[in-house]
Amino acid sequence: MTEKNGNFYLSTAIHYANAAPHVGHAYEAVLGDIIARYERSRGRDVFFVSGTDEHGEKNIRAAAKAGLSPEEFVGKNSAFFRDLYRELGLGEHAFIRTSDKEMHWPGAALLWKKIEAAGDLYKGVYKGLYCVGCESFKLPKELKDGKCPDHNTYPESIQEENYFFRLSRHRDKMKALLETGEIAIIPAFRKAEVLSFLEEGAEDISFSRYKGEIPWGVPVPNDDEHVMYVWCDALASYISALGFGRENEKKFEAFWPADIHLIGKDILRFHAVIWPAMLLSAGLPLPRSIMVHGMVLSGGHKMSKTIGNVIDPREYIARYGKDAFRYYLGREISPFEDGDFTGEKFIRAYNANLANGLGNFAARVIAMAEKYFGGKIGQSSEDVPLLSTTQTVLENHKTEWYSIPYVVEHITAPHYHGYFENREMHKAFDEAWSLLSLLDGYITDYEPFKLIKTNPEKTQAVIWNLLYGLFYVADFIAPLMPDTAETLKEHIGAKIGTDGVPESFEARPLSAPLFARIETKEGRAEK
């Protein structure tokens, strides 16, 4: 197996390009970007990839409906995704399109050939319900009262010859790999779900479609009559993105296997069972972990146009900024459970934690530094310990007294990194806000705005501690809110000492509030 030397490979799912992205897509991208930025800050070389799944009959039909060719149609939607990622402020990342003949097709073809060479492909008969009006197969759940909802006719039961993948052959091996954790499912409670899929049986799956019906796809190697069905087409993007199947591409050797495939719970089966089985068959290394996030609901319901609870990510980014939007997705929603996104909740969280919490704290500290000392705060020899009894952060640490640097180094940082290791990012960020709350308490402890009148030296030490704390708050939230972290650090003006921690500060006042309060009196809070 390849030694990756600290290289880190993270993928989101590739998204079906039949419509513009919604908040769920934004959510997955932000989670991925948070992990990518964190791993980079830990010194890893990170390859982060997302993309669009562009083939399949649904796209052909949607394109026809829009009066466009499939190429034009998916090109448009794919561009929406790339635009969204830019608006979300994703850091360095790759973007793979399955219709890309140069980047993607060679990898998909090579994977197919390897699976075929392993003897895991055979021709069999695919049985399905076929709607003549749609000219396509229908799944039972797509039907209404047994009829095609578009044509109000009963579909015919017909058969066609397809290639099949011997998934059944890999069932036991897959079970073992999941049970031992060689392929880790994060969070662990999802593992039971996957194992129960395998218990129910992993039957061979249809792996191709007739080209006559669906010409829009990756051709099956050495067979003009078939195109690949979604499995080998879409899933192969995880390795084609690294250059698998292309010459002069070294990324595959450097980055594969994936450290994390980040996916939604709805597609867990394919990623935990079918994809590893395909790799197993092809003799390729298996992904190390599959991280499964929940769905973003709105008002407790799946978003739908009928209910009218669809959240448009671009609207929020445009109104409140990308960092505020990222904040909500990354901290207010657990990465593993379903989350709820409503305008009301967003505004509440924004006001409480960004305007009142972070923004206001930064403003008051920097203002005092500026007003009392012209912004220049040198290190003081005076100890100014915390006096407040805030226990949330201090539990289990029985020392005589706590200094801000002690809390940051021995309490906040270890907790923060511990949570990140488990990918509980929302909890990691909670630590930053706990620190913030403790720093607010510290101001109450010493009342520097009073102290300045009697003891300027001690006041300076207090402000030094506050700026020191704020510097680390900025550091901790950097993966979540990169722009805000940068702005904060600019205005804190820390001079870093030889041991890598801030020694003195040259604070510059903020020209405008970091996060202005959102006033809701006039009922502007939408549902």
Place this chain on the structure above:
RNA sequence: CGCGGGGUGGAGGAGUGGUACCUCGCAGGGCUCAUAACCCUGAGUCGCCGGUUCAAAUCCGGCCCCCGCAACCA
């Protein structure tokens, strides 16, 4: 008996054996550096019934009610 998640102060959520935590809201107090912000205090039979335990929101059994998934929809 398909699989899974959930029912916690007025609202929304964290919390898987040992003084019940957070946000919003409400009541009272403090402070004035700051974005009417910040700090402190107050209020909860943890869906129902039974069991295990020195100890249960947390474990076990039963019941009631919500919600997802169930082969390509993040």
